[in-house]
Amino acid sequence: MLNVVPIPILNDNYIWTIIHGKKTVVIDPGLSDPVLKYHQKYNLELTAILITHHHHDHIGGIDGIINQHNVPVYAPYHEKFNFKYHQVQENSKIQLFDNTLEFSVIEVPGHTLEHIIYHGNKLLFCGDTLFSFGCGRIFEGTYRQMYDSLRKFKSIDPDSKVYCTHEYTLKNLEFLKNYFKDNTFYEKKYQNLSKSMITLPSLLKDELESNPFLNSSYDEFKKLREAKDLF
Ligand SMILES: [Zn+2]
Incomplete structure (x- = not known):
């Protein structure tokens, strides 16, 4: 049995456990x-840390944790990372809990260039790339890269x-x-979800159906993302 629980931190981050x-296993301990x-x-006994990208609210807790728990950290390559980690990339497989859970790594540049997501056993940890009814801000990549990255969710x-992390x-x-x-x-969804403390996880099927960042043409996506940046 695998359970996933959020540890809420900062304003609106979740450290999924x-x-x-x-x-x-914890993901993105800020x-x-x-x-x-x-x-x-x-x-509980921590056995591994997974990292999706280099933003501080995703990695800020690593040093403090590995000082006390000598566990492996999995992360994409980033020149700024000064902790010890196993470098993973597209199609890397990670075995967790004595092979009970296997994650595949998918590269999704856009929010940042090295951003990766972890998928396995119907669990998807997508960092700041996909949000429920939204997607991450494009900080380092191009609109085209982010669009192509979001299209990869269609094959999961x-x-x-x-x-999502936020x-x-x-x-x-x-x-x-x-x-x-x-x-x-969207008004109805808003009314329904505004009653819940935590709106996550969502279901990928629902996102593919009703998240316009996932199911628009490139031109529509770009317009939508630009409008969201100014909202
Ligand atoms: Zn980020």
Whole structure:
């Protein structure tokens, strides 16, 4: 049995924690203290850290954690990384929990150039590339790169649960309500989801169907992303 729980940090980040028995894997620990405390509180054993990209709110906790837990860190190559890590790239496989879970790595440049996502066992950890009803801001790549990266989600098992790093769903829906003025779908979604504390994970199938960042033409995508940047 695999459970995935969020450790909320900062304004709207989640450090997703996969739990198998008493063992765990954490993804993108932006801070160390909340992770260490969580493991102490529930008597859990951390076994690995996965990193999607180099932004500080995704890696800031690594040093503090590996000072206390000597566990492997998996990350894409980045010249700024000064911690010890196993470098992974497109199609790398990572075995976790004594081979109970295998993740494949998919490269998705756009938000940053080295950004990767992890997929396996109907779990998808997508960092800051895909958000529920949105996508990441394009900081380092081009619109074309981000568009091509988002198209890669179409070949992932649609029954996968989508674990994004930020709670942006309602903000994204606000934007879509405003952008697609005659569309009541986003208004309804907004009303439904505004009652929940946590809107994640979402389901990839639903994102493929109703997230316009995933199912638009390139020109539509670019317009949408530019409008979102100014929203
Ligand atoms: Zn980021």
